[in-house]
Amino acid sequence: MDCRFTSKITMLHSFHIPVLGLGYSIDTPLKVARYGISSVLSIVDDELVERMRAYHSQKRSVPYEAIGKNENNSRSRRITEYLNFLSDCIKQDFKTLKQQNFTDGSDICRYFALLPDTSKIKHGYELMMEYPEGEAKQIFKSILKNAMRMGNIDVNIMAKVDKMNYADGEYTGEINTDALAALRGFAESKLNASVILSAGMNPKLYSYIADFADFFPDKNEFLKKRIILKVSDFRSALIQAKFLAKKGLWVSEFRIESGLNCGGHAFATDGYLLGPILEEFKTKRSEMYLELFEMYQLALVKKGTLVEEKPKQKITVQGGIGTAAEHQFLLKHYQLDATGWGSPFLLVPEVTNVDTHTLIQLTGATEQDFYLSNASPLGIRFNNFKNSTIEKLRTERIEKGRPGSPCTKKYLCNNTEFTEQAICTASREFQHLKIKSLQTAGLTAEEYERQFEEVTGKICLCEGLCASNYLKYDMLKPKENKAVAICPGPNLAYFNDVYSFDEMVGHIYGKINLLEQIDRPHVFIKELNLYIDYLQEEVKQHLQQFSDKKMKQLNGSKLQLAEGIDYYEKLFSEMAGQASDEFNKLYEQLANSKNKLDTLMVGL
Numbered sequence: 001m002d003c004r005f006t007s008k009i010t011m012l013h014s015f016h017i018p019v020l021g022l023g024y025s026i027d028t029p030l031k032v033a034r035y036g037i038s039s040v041l042s043i044v045d046d047e048l049v050e051r052m053r054a055y056h057s058q059k060r061s062v063p064y065e066a067i068g069k070n071e072n073n074s075r076s077r078r079i080t081e082y083l084n085f086l087s088d089c090i091k092q093d094f095k096t097l098k099q100q101n102f103t104d105g106s107d108i109c110r111y112f113a114l115l116p117d118t119s120k121i122k123h124g125y126e127l128m129m130e131y132p133e134g135e136a137k138q139i140f141k142s143i144l145k146n147a148m149r150m151g152n153i154d155v156n157i158m159a160k161v162d163k164m165n166y167a168d169g170e171y172t173g174e175i176n177t178d179a180l181a182a183l184r185g186f187a188e189s190k191l192n193a194s195v196i197l198s199a200g201m202n203p204k205l206y207s208y209i210a211d212f213a214d215f216f217p218d219k220n221e222f223l224k225k226r227i228i229l230k231v232s233d234f235r236s237a238l239i240q241a242k243f244l245a246k247k248g249l250w251v252s253e254f255r256i257e258s259g260l261n262c263g264g265h266a267f268a269t270d271g272y273l274l275g276p277i278l279e280e281f282k283t284k285r286s287e288m289y290l291e292l293f294e295m296y297q298l299a300l301v302k303k304g305t306l307v308e309e310k311p312k313q314k315i316t317v318q319g320g321i322g323t324a325a326e327h328q329f330l331l332k333h334y335q336l337d338a339t340g341w342g343s344p345f346l347l348v349p350e351v352t353n354v355d356t357h358t359l360i361q362l363t364g365a366t367e368q369d370f371y372l373s374n375a376s377p378l379g380i381r382f383n384n385f386k387n388s389t390i391e392k393l394r395t396e397r398i399e400k401g402r403p404g405s406p407c408t409k410k411y412l413c414n415n416t417e418f419t420e421q422a423i424c425t426a427s428r429e430f431q432h433l434k435i436k437s438l439q440t441a442g443l444t445a446e447e448y449e450r451q452f453e454e455v456t457g458k459i460c461l462c463e464g465l466c467a468s469n470y471l472k473y474d475m476l477k478p479k480e481n482k483a484v485a486i487c488p489g490p491n492l493a494y495f496n497d498v499y500s501f502d503e504m505v506g507h508i509y510g511k512i513n514l515l516e517q518i519d520r521p522h523v524f525i526k527e528l529n530l531y532i533d534y535l536q537e538e539v540k541q542h543l544q545q546f547s548d549k550k551m552k553q554l555n556g557s558k559l560q561l562a563e564g565i566d567y568y569e570k571l572f573s574e575m576a577g578q579a580s581d582e583f584n585k586l587y588e589q590l591a592n593s594k595n596k597l598d599t600l601m602v603g604l
Contacts, residue, residue, distance in 0.1 A: 023469030079185025258319030271560030324510030404428035
């Protein structure tokens with residue numbers, strides 16, 4: 001692989017922990033970064049961010065000065081202060097770790113033990129531990145410590161979650177919308193890190209990035225702040241990256257995520273499967289890189305900056321990966337830089353914030369307990385968990401004749417059907433108004449019931465995705481909602497225990513197998529079946545009234561899935577000789593999926 005595609009500093013780990021809801025990974029960097037593992041936290045909720053800074057400041061005896069919600073520029077300032085706090089704490093933790101002696105049970109030994117067995121510095125560590133005491137061993141220890149690296153403290157912004165904000169009824173301006181204020185909070189922090197932009201392209205936000213010097217190369221051509229695009233297909237990735245490159249902004253990583261086999265919001269493609277998507281990135285990677293660099297270089301020249309050294313650009317993948325064999329295959333076959341492991345870490349209390357009740361529910365869950373729902377107020381399909389307490393609360397409110405949630409945080413306000421200022425479709429206000437309009441719309445009983453269920457199916461994610469965090473840390477305020485929303489990917493169904501941090505990392509690298517004796521489909525087969533089920537549901541929903549446009553779209557999706565199956569047949573055939581036990585058994589699963597797709601009739 002061309003060296004320009006790899007990291008400037010050799011990556012010690014070949015996986016990262018993606019963002020997990022609002023609260024589940026809000027302080028994950030504090031727990032894993034000192035061990036060299038990168039993770040991502042959401043900066044959507046500045047109230048959560050502020051409360052976490054207060055909590056951890058007290059735990060660490062660090063001075064804390066509150067930033068009130070109504071203070072000027074409070075959202076971005078809260079985010080900046082929390083990120084600076086994380087940076088200071090993690091640097092201190094890492095420094096302390098490096099000062100430790102190499103004794104059994106120490107954190108510094110744990111640091112090296114967590115590394116994959118293929119790691120050169122791990123080999124060096126194991127060799128050093130066998131050395132006799134003396135000057136040579138001390139030199140060896142010093143070399144190893146100099147090779148140690150912290151994991152990244154990266155942040156996530158859902159680009160289109162960009163509510164306008166008002167003060168005393170007056171619009172506070174474009175730079176104070178939620179996404180832009182969050183970006184400013186990150187940009188003005190001291191972090192040397194990346195912002196992951198997800199959930200589609202927001203031109204206003206992307207243009208605003210150019211207002212901050214840290215996103216441009218310094219005199220040594222170093223980028224202190226970097227951009228990662230979370231994408232589900234090549235075309236979208238290229239369009240977004242070109243938009244940024246023309247402004248002199250470089251995309252340092254494309255983070256490819258499965259359209260359906262992921263946690264949180266699901267951005268389904270029109271039948272494009274993960275394998276073919278990765279193949280396209282692999283095939284066109286060099287061509288895309290050169291095209292983007294030419295645009296980037298030209299834009300910087302216009303700004304008076306000449307960049308001679310080509311910047312680095314990674315490609316990673318996440319969504320439904322569950323075994324060390326899948327991890328290694330994806331890295332090797334598609335020449336990727338890393339993989340992302342999200343949902344399995346929800347069962348690792350050392351890493352994420354899942355309350356005890358929800359943790360127990362997750363460990364006993366089956367495939368049927370994880371489903372693709374319409375629960376998100378954003379109108380995007382949302383991976384949901386049937387046994388969450390927020391689902392119980394939602395149905396209880398309907399039974400009491402008061403559907404919907406009190407809307408306290410207002411991050412997902414995007415509907416102006418009944419009001420001048422946008423309100424949230426999960427709110428009690430919206431659902432009351434919408435149901436009232438349905439009652440006078442002259443609908444049949446069947447159609448009314450269908451629309452009623454659609455309206456009342458929305459849940460409050462702003463509170464629900466933070467509640468588990470507050471429960472775990474015993475931070476709930478009086479009368480604060482304790483109903484938990486959680487959004488694991490379907491892959492979590494196959495993990496059925498509570499695991500230690502070391503166990504999960506060991507599983508990723510094949511040192512142990514947490515899924516031994518578990519009947520689990522390959523990551524590609526699972527995603528394929530999810531797409532077939534998704535298409536089947538789409539056909540069912542439009543059975544009575546197929547427009548020509550919709551029929552064309554669904555037939556196009558079916559065709560893409562069929563082409564994806566052809567791709568997998570060729571892939572598995574090529575790989576069978578290298579790992580016959582692993583790939584031969586996939587043919588039967590693939591044949592079953594193909595038969596299921598063939599029997600699916602669109603338009604009848």
